[in-house]
Amino acid sequence: MTDFDVIVVGSGMSGGWVAKELCEKGFKVAVIERGKAISPTEDYTDFIDPWDMEHLNRKTDQDREDYPIQSTVYAFQSYTKQFWVKDKEHPYETAEGTDFGWLRGYHEGGRSIMWGRQSYRMSEIDFEANKKDGHGVDWPVRYDDIAPWYDYVEKFAGISGSTEGLEILPDGVFQPPHDLTCAEIDFKAKLEENFPGRTLIPGRVANLTEPTQEQMELGRGKCMARNHCFQGCSFGAYFSSNSATLPAARRTGNMTFIPERAVHKVIMDEETGRASGVETVDINSGEKSLITARVVFLNAGTIPSTMILLNSATEDAPNGLANSSGQLGRNLMDHHSGARGSAILPGNLDKHTFGRRPNGFYIPRFRNHTEEAEGFVRGFGYQGGATRTRWWTSMGKKGVGEDFKAEGREPGPWRISMVAFGEVLPNEKNHVRLHETKTDEWGFPVPVLDVAWGENETNMVRQAIRDTRAMLEAAGGIDIQTDDPETAMPATPGRGIHEMGTARMGRDPKTSVLNEWNQSWDVPNLFITDGSFMTSGGCQNPSLTYMAFSARAAHHAAELMNEGKL
Numbered sequence: 001m002t003d004f005d006v007i008v009v010g011s012g013m014s015g016g017w018v019a020k021e022l023c024e025k026g027f028k029v030a031v032i033e034r035g036k037a038i039s040p041t042e043d044y045t046d047f048i049d050p051w052d053m054e055h056l057n058r059k060t061d062q063d064r065e066d067y068p069i070q071s072t073v074y075a076f077q078s079y080t081k082q083f084w085v086k087d088k089e090h091p092y093e094t095a096e097g098t099d100f101g102w103l104r105g106y107h108e109g110g111r112s113i114m115w116g117r118q119s120y121r122m123s124e125i126d127f128e129a130n131k132k133d134g135h136g137v138d139w140p141v142r143y144d145d146i147a148p149w150y151d152y153v154e155k156f157a158g159i160s161g162s163t164e165g166l167e168i169l170p171d172g173v174f175q176p177p178h179d180l181t182c183a184e185i186d187f188k189a190k191l192e193e194n195f196p197g198r199t200l201i202p203g204r205v206a207n208l209t210e211p212t213q214e215q216m217e218l219g220r221g222k223c224m225a226r227n228h229c230f231q232g233c234s235f236g237a238y239f240s241s242n243s244a245t246l247p248a249a250r251r252t253g254n255m256t257f258i259p260e261r262a263v264h265k266v267i268m269d270e271e272t273g274r275a276s277g278v279e280t281v282d283i284n285s286g287e288k289s290l291i292t293a294r295v296v297f298l299n300a301g302t303i304p305s306t307m308i309l310l311n312s313a314t315e316d317a318p319n320g321l322a323n324s325s326g327q328l329g330r331n332l333m334d335h336h337s338g339a340r341g342s343a344i345l346p347g348n349l350d351k352h353t354f355g356r357r358p359n360g361f362y363i364p365r366f367r368n369h370t371e372e373a374e375g376f377v378r379g380f381g382y383q384g385g386a387t388r389t390r391w392w393t394s395m396g397k398k399g400v401g402e403d404f405k406a407e408g409r410e411p412g413p414w415r416i417s418m419v420a421f422g423e424v425l426p427n428e429k430n431h432v433r434l435h436e437t438k439t440d441e442w443g444f445p446v447p448v449l450d451v452a453w454g455e456n457e458t459n460m461v462r463q464a465i466r467d468t469r470a471m472l473e474a475a476g477g478i479d480i481q482t483d484d485p486e487t488a489m490p491a492t493p494g495r496g497i498h499e500m501g502t503a504r505m506g507r508d509p510k511t512s513v514l515n516e517w518n519q520s521w522d523v524p525n526l527f528i529t530d531g532s533f534m535t536s537g538g539c540q541n542p543s544l545t546y547m548a549f550s551a552r553a554a555h556h557a558a559e560l561m562n563e564g565k566l
């Protein structure tokens, strides 16, 4: 007899989905979360404005000292710092000559509270890429296998977007899109006129623009377009585990939520060769305890789930549990994001926006799709926005007096900003391992990240900068700002905040950790559905894909449990 049917480790983007699906199917599920429980009324700060904060919400020297890595990300602000780990308490190392910016939050809901909500499907082109160009291993699934699950999660999560009929970026089940601004509409026209095959569309985001009955029954409301999302959303208007999947799991009465308990190991039953449960450590007292279940799902995030398995080595699995392929910890990917550009777009000075759209535009991948590229395989897509600048940025002036203030009330011209997110190739050399001697304060070995981007990524970033300049010039952009395309380098690994790939799925147990159902080849009652399963990364923001695979894997596990196979 086990304590639960299923253990889900981690309550973030992917763990929330597994919990919901399995609770709704009647299984008793323990969600074990190392961070604290989140109360929207106490922990969200979306009704606090900068002027309500000490230092007008600016980071303090103490913030920079306590959060030297986390405080460098745009979403870290004085009123959001409760959602980020204190770097000193959660140390990691990087191999000599490498760097990695690991950005994370440990609390109920994980990074689904802080995410940018950009939600794009991967396409058949992405699922075939490894097989076609020989990098990594072939995905064991194709677009048609996962398409119904994209439909399924989009309908529940609520994704706003426009239907475009693009092969490279399949359409989904969308709520109405956010409008493009007038400057974006002009830019789109110039782009499509000058570069046939390229297009610009409204960003697809997990913000409710037309909530369904199902969403309203969960207490979720329509997005008010205040753009305070990184502070949490009191309306539950953007998708997070906290607003959507965990409440759905909770209302079944089948979920036991266990906060402030870190999972350190998966425990094996040597007789059956199956996982029997997990070893947990109380974050406050340090006390260890075992929790047992028929099935274990790891959803602690790509790097933490991998660390748990590496730390679960046994005599039979000396290099880490579920690692007979030797691929666990390897092929660590992200999206590289070094190609940025901005320019003033002339005209439209009589127009302004209403509200604060929590979104922007997207330019789907065109390189190595509609247009060939030399020097690299795969491609990149752009996220951006064109908005009226504020007086203080457009004028950069200092001063006092009535005239100065009157001038300051006028908005500046329209400025467009965009950044390319590019695909990183799976590469066995890029890996995470456990430090041989150093541990954190709870006795867990510190991870060592050994990751460096190669020539493919560098050549891609430089092309993305050249393309940015060309598109801004064709639109009549003034004051065009980009890095030098001859010398620019991809952003530091980790800075895309899309870690993936360290327990990849595949067709062959000798070269992959998971089968097509996110199920360990070695330990049949162990599933992993955070980003570690990704066999390649595409260039699309990945969380929607984690959701779809999580729901699919949960349904498969449920079938196996019902058939008595697990």
Ligand SMILES: Cc1cc2nc3c(=O)[nH]c(=O)nc-3n(C[C@H](O)[C@H](O)[C@H](O)COP(=O)(O)OP(=O)(O)OC[C@H]3O[C@@H](n4cnc5c(N)ncnc54)[C@H](O)[C@@H]3O)c2cc1C
Pocket: 009, 010, 011, 012, 013, 014, 015, 032, 033, 034, 035, 073, 075, 103, 104, 105, 106, 107, 108, 109, 110, 111, 112, 114, 115, 116, 117, 118, 119, 261, 262, 263, 264, 299, 300, 301, 302, 304, 305, 308, 497, 498, 529, 530, 531, 541, 542, 543, 544, 546
């Ligand atoms: C600022 C920002 C912007 C982003 N924007 C986007 C975007 O626009 N689109 C997109 O697709 N993605 C975006 N992302 C990435 C997205 O947030 C992640 O892809 C997603 O949250 C990963 O889901 P997950 O379930 O793997 O991990 P997480 O959501 O990080 O959840 C992991 C959970 O596991 C818990 N945990 C960790 N270790 C243990 C342990 N040992 N025991 C128990 N619990 C543990 C953590 O506390 C956490 O709650 C963004 C992220 C950030 C930070």
Ligand code: SF4
Pocket: 046, 207, 222, 223, 224, 225, 226, 227, 228, 229, 230, 232, 233, 234, 235, 236, 237, 238, 358
């Ligand atoms: S912009 Fe919309 S989703 Fe974001 S915090 Fe405001 S109401 Fe919530």
